[in-house]
Amino acid sequence: MAQTIPCPICGKPVAFDDPDMPFCSDRCRLIDLGNWASEKYVISTPAGPNDLEEIPETQPQESPKDRVQ
Numbered sequence: 001m002a003q004t005i006p007c008p009i010c011g012k013p014v015a016f017d018d019p020d021m022p023f024c025s026d027r028c029r030l031i032d033l034g035n036w037a038s039e040k041y042v043i044s045t046p047a048g049p050n051d052l053e054e055i056p057e058t059q060p061q062e063s064p065k066d067r068v069q
Contacts, residue, residue: 002015002016002017003015003016004016005022007022007023007024007025007028008022008023008028008032009023009024009028009031009032010024010028012024
């Protein structure tokens with residue numbers, strides 16, 4: 001018997017080899033996506049400047065509007 005975990009949306013058991021894992025269906029996956037998009041879920045602690053790796057500065061790329069014709 002395959003090991004299962006509960007779907008985070010509806011609680012149905014989901015096998016580890018299920019293509020929709022960790023959700024039981026595409027419907028539950030879309031409900032979860034909608035929850036993130038509507039900001040129902042939030043990250044509890046914002047990242048501080050010391051939590052992020054340094055990002056190398058890059059020069060802005062020239063846009064077509066910046067070109068002189």
